Amino acid sequence: MGLIKRKEKIERVEGPPYHTMDLDTVCQLFKTHLENGIHDEEIESRRQDTGLNELQGSGGINPIKLFIKQFINLLVMILLIAAVVSYVYRDWVEAGVITFIMFLNAVIGFLQEYNAEKTMESLRKMASPTSLVIRSGHEKHIPTRELIPGDIIILKSGDVVGADCRVIEAFNMDVDEALLTGESVPVNKITDTLPTADVPLGDRVNMGYSSTTLAKGRGKAIVTAIGMDTEIGKIAQRLMDSDDNARTPLQRAIDHLAIFLFIFAVIVVIVIFATSKFQIGDQEILYAISTAIAAVPEGLLAVLTLTQAFGVNAMAKSNALVRRLVSLELLGSVTNICSDKTGTLTQSKMVLTRFWLPHTGFHKISGLGFEIEGEATHEETGQTLDTAEHHAKKFIHTAALCNMSEVRHDEEGEITVMGDPTEIAMQVFAHKLKMGKPTLEHEDGWKLIAEYPFDSGIKRMSVLTQAPDGTYVAYGKGATERVLPSCVGIQNGDDIEYMSVDRMQELILPQVETLARGGLRVLTLTMRIIKAEGPVNHETFKREQIEEQMIFLGLVGIYDPPRVESKVAVEKCHKAGIIVHMLTGDHIATATAIAREVSIIPADYDLYDKKEGAEERKELVMSAQKFDKLTEEQVDALPELPLVIARCSPETKVKMIEALHRRKKISAMTGDGVNDSPSLKESDVGIAMGETGSDVAKQASDIILVDDNFATIVSAIEEGRRVFANICRFCVHLITANVGLALLLIAGLGFRDASGMSVFSMSPLQILFTNCLTTTPPAIGLGLEPVNPLQMLVPPRRREHGLFRAANLCDIFYYGFVVGIIGLCNFAVSMYAYGGGDFGHDCNKNYNDSCHMVFRARGALFTSACFVLLLHSFTCRDLRNPVWIPSYFAGERRWYLAWIPRAFTCKQNWYLYYGAIFTIVLLILTLYVPVLAEVVFKQHAITWEWGMVAVSCVVYCIFAEIYKFFKRMIVPY
Missing domain, CATH: 2.70.150.10 (Calcium-transporting ATPase, cytoplasmic transduction domain A)
Incomplete structure (x- = not known):
């Protein structure tokens, strides 16, 4: 199609x-x-x-x-x-x-999005x-x-x-x-x-x-x-x-930067033409073009795309597939995660863990998941359940026979299950006690005569079976409140104790509440002997006849255990200032218990607490019915939004997202069904399930969890924070170079020769080299800066703190000013202190005997600018803390002095070192290869000027550390 x-x-x-x-x-x-x-x-x-x-x-x-x-x-x-x-003026x-950079950016972006779409195609x-x-x-x-x-x-x-x-x-x-x-x-x-x-x-x-x-x-x-x-x-x-083309804050910031740079480049061209009194020749045009290009960070898009692509690949290795690169920007600033429970926080493997029998009390079952090895022991005495005892045997028979699920071994010997998750849990329980359905039917001779399937209206199911001795037995299970009215008594050991429904409820409902508080889904099991004359088939009895006068056998508690890593992941979110909400369709007691186990709510939180002052704490957990009835004003008036919402509908999820947006929060929402797609679309970052999610949910999402695991979300947020921090680092580095070069080149127009013409402090090729080859390789290294182990110990950045926040703009203009001034000082010292102020004649186009000092001064300026910008790339590894001491941590508010550079005290970023070495090697070649230096770059090799380059580097480091000191004192973390 x-x-x-x-x-x-x-x-x-x-x-x-x-x-x-x-x-x-x-x-x-x-x-x-x-x-x-x-x-x-x-x-x-x-x-x-x-x-x-x-x-x-x-x-x-x-x-x-x-x-x-x-x-x-x-x-x-x-x-x-x-x-x-440049093509028009034959500046090849x-x-x-520039053409290479444009196509490099396009190819990287194309490959990333194409691979993501191909992966989506396979998921469909x-x-x-x-x-x-x-x-x-x-x-x-x-x-x-x-x-x-x-x-x-x-x-x-x-x-x-x-x-x-x-x-x-x-x-x-x-x-x-x-x-x-x-x-x-x-x-x-x-x-x-x-x-x-x-x-x-x-x-x-x-x-x-x-x-x-x-x-x-x-x-x-x-x-x-x-x-x-x-x-x-x-x-x-x-x-x-729906509108799928809305620009993210990062995209808008890049667009605004592009507009600003375009206007700035035009102004730069006009200024250069004005200094030559609009006597415009080839050299003036070439210098104007080079200076305008110096104001544009050519490598920005390529480095931005590369950084995001590497981030996407890192996330893919952690089982998170990024469908849209721009989602990485918001992922790192997520303040609230709205997560489903089943399969995300839990294992999505229903397990029968506890049961209650009237004559013995509570028992627990060993073995997790679909393991069919385990045993039942009494919770208080530890005594193993006697499965040969009459009451226990009937109880287990009900779990196995009133059940349409299958548990079997495949060709490779692995256990496979099929059917309703609740029934699977009960069937596995029966298998653990050696009375699974296959054993009862094929070995013991039990036969299924009729099945009366689960009906959501009456919330129970039943079956009619024939025992090996020819008698007919009906087994049933269902919700306790719907099953007890059809019972006439309870099995108490070998005896049946007949009693009223009210009396049974007084005895049984407290036990149901005890199981529910433990996060268990509770079902009641029943049975009765059916008297029949002659052959019996599935049409002999109506459902009503089978499900009356039943005998209560006991209660089972079925549990979807949390993933082992969920608790650690949620606690990691709390340390990172991220609030986790559980939005689930489960019963409120079950949801509360699971939320306690994974630390979403306090461990001592009790939904049924009757103590004074406990009423306020109940707002941590709320039913969807109550939440949906609240108006927007009432929701906004809540001190905090609920951490758990039970019996949640798709509309409830959308309402929660809207409430978070009104509080200026950045939300991530998980979902798997088609009906979750509106909330996935509404949230800032939509996260779909890769294993259980529908195609529509995946298409509406920004990120797909291949393993449906909550811990993967936290890993993705950590990666998102790393990516955005790296984007800030290399943007500051690249644009600082543009500001410094633009200042240097425009101010340098004041240097004039004997004829009154401006002497270019840098040649066009020097400008392009500095702007592209000096800044871009280290910028790539900054984009690949390893994750800071403490970045998940600080709160997420606020929505208004985008790429060009005030602190970053101050960094750019301060460092740009320092770079420009240092470069001008180098050129001025070379020309006035050692060159006597003689700028020669016509030194912009080609070399002549009067241009020796101008060419040496250009070499000195070019070398110092390159080394200072390389040092600046290391400064940008941490825009706040000193380079020469370990990181200043927000949580500790103190420094640890060291005598070695910070770069050697943390995980190494070898890409940054390789980029710096690559640039230095090229710089040496441009200085000391005669034809390349004099004809192409219009410079001469330097000797004593290396001392001036070293001083420039020291001066830069001093100014950088002074600035960072005051930044730490003034600007909040």
């Missing part, structure tokens, strides 16, 4: 209400057959009309457009103008260097690579992108639905639609026709939707919509229609 589609494809109307049509009508509309599907001969002709089943923009990458995009930048435009002027060297293909369809009466696997409306698709547990479809067969078919509707409980699908068209998406139980997943069961459906016409496609379209 390509990146661009026909307008009529995009502006579509709402499709017909297929959920209100019977199956025959749907088949007639799509000219298909319920049993045989579409005939193979019709496939290609139909695809010509419908296109491929893919979201807009997922059909490929346009390299040409991506490359051209790299040139759409104000600073590049200025360089382009300078290159054109300058023109070639991972979502649902193939679908099983019926065509011409035969089952066949085809790529999901080749589905067309009218196809009959076959679905089984674990499959990803490839397109929107109308269900035509369903057997215990539960579909996880959380990514589309936000509902965490799978929806049980039916084939019945719904009576009205005005039915919410989540209640269209006879429809399936693209990218949703079958939690269990199997079914068959007819495709009704593909690609951008699906429900996911409609959301994707809204995202694509």
Whole structure:
């Protein structure tokens, strides 16, 4: 389909209400057959009309457009103008260097974005690579992108639905639609026709939707919509229609710099022409062009892109894929992270860790994740559970048989699981106690007669089984508040104690609360003996008959354990001044417990605390129902926004982001479902899940977590801080050189020869060398400065503290002034103290006998300027703290004196040393290769002037350290 589609494809109307049509009508509309599907001969002709089943923009990458995009930048435009002027006046060297820099920047940016888009393309293909369809009466696997409306698709547990479809067969078919509707409980699908068209998406139980997943069961459906016409496609379209071209603060800062430099360059040209009384010749034009180019940091864009590209590669190694380079800028200044719980802070592996039996009390289970080795022991006595005991055996049988999940070994011997996560946890529990479903059915002879699937309306499920002795037993499980009313008593050891529902609630509900406080999801297990005469099948009993007069067996607590690294990562955020919020769909007690474990809220925080003064602390945790009812004014009046919001909806996430923006915070939001895409788009940095995230969420995001791990977010923020700090370092270094050279060259126009013409203090090639080869290699080194281990111990920078904050501008103009003055002093001392003030005659174009001292003075100025700028690059490693002592840490407020340079006390940045050595070698060549020195650079080799260069370096270091001393005294950290 390509990146661009026909307008009529995009502006579509709402499709017909297929959920209100019977199956025959749907088949007639799509000219298909319920049993045989579409005939193979019709496939290609139909695809010509419908296109491929893919979201807009997922059909490929346009390299040409991506490359051209790299040139759409104000600073590049200025360089382009300078290159054109240089070509016109046949200044081939300058023109070639500028052209090379422009294309280097474009190639680096193109490769980075192209690789990111290629990676995104592979991530899209991972979502649902193939679908099983019926065509011409035969089952066949085809790529999901080749589905067309009218196809009959076959679905089984674990499959990803490839397109929107109308269900035509369903057997215990539960579909996880959380990514589309936000509902965490799978929806049980039916084939019945719904009576009205005005039915919410989540209640269209006879429809399936693209990218949703079958939690269990199997079914068959007819495709009704593909690609951008699906429900996911409609959301994707809204995202694509939104403004995606907003300039970030860094981009705006670069644009403003480009405008300022352009105006400054024009002024410089006018000043140079004015000093020659507008008697403009080739040399005046060449000097004016060179000086104007000296005011433009040619290497800035290339170094900026290189720095971001290296940062992106470093993040990729840490499992964070950056889709947009500009997101690195905001990532380093994030003040608040809004994270989901399941799979991000936790392992997304539901584990049954505790259970309660009326006659023995609480027990704990060893073994984590999907390990099937473990044992049950009493929490107080440590005694191992006797699984042969009647009550315990029935309890374990319920967990294993009232369960549709599967736990098995694959061909390589690895444990694989399939089904609902909660049921998997219970099945693993039964396997640990050697009573898994396969053992009971294949070895002991238990048979499943009927299943009554989980119903979100009654929040319970049950099964009817036949025991090896021929008796019939019903097992059930569900939410305690929905299961207890159907019970008539409790199993107490070998005996059944009959009692009222009220009495059972008094006994059981406190135990439920105890489990919930531990962050566990609590389910109740029940059973009853079914009396039957004659053969029994799945139609013998109605559900109501099975689920009445049940006997309570016990409670299970299921837990999604936090990742080991989550607690460390959250504490690292706290030290860095970053606030972490958990926005989850879980119960408020479960969310509170997990938040305590990972240090989002204090370890002593108790949701049920009744003590005086505890009411204020409860605002740390809030239900989405309460938060959503608050007006904007009420939210803004809160002293602090909640750290945990439970039972969270997509609208709640957007409301939280908006509240953070009103407080001038910079937010990062995680999400995986399609319904999370609005909040991902709304946040400053949208972070999608790579493993469980939907295509639409990934497309709406700035960063994708390959491993869905919260700790990866923290690593990405640390890298973002490093990248932005490095950008500030090399920008100060590069633009300082521009300011210094511009000051030096304009002031140097006051040096005049006997004829009254200005004597150029630096030749055009010296200017270009200093501006490009002296500053750019060290700038690249500064862009690769290693991470400072203490950068995550200071608060994030404020939104208004951008690239050209006041402190950075002061650095640029102060150091630029020092560099310019030192250079002028070198030239003046050479000419007046040793040259007698004789500037020769016509020394700008070529060498003659009267120009010896001018050429030596140029060599001295050129050498001192290069060495001072190289020293300045080391100064920029730390714009605040001394170069000659270890770093001055904000947390300690004291210095540690040392007799060796700070550069040798911290992690080495060898790129900076290599850049400096490279520049010095080239400088020596330009000074001492005769033809190169005299004809090209218009300078002579120096001898005693090296002492003056050394003094210049010492003077610069003194002025730099004095400035840093006062900066530390005046400017807050």
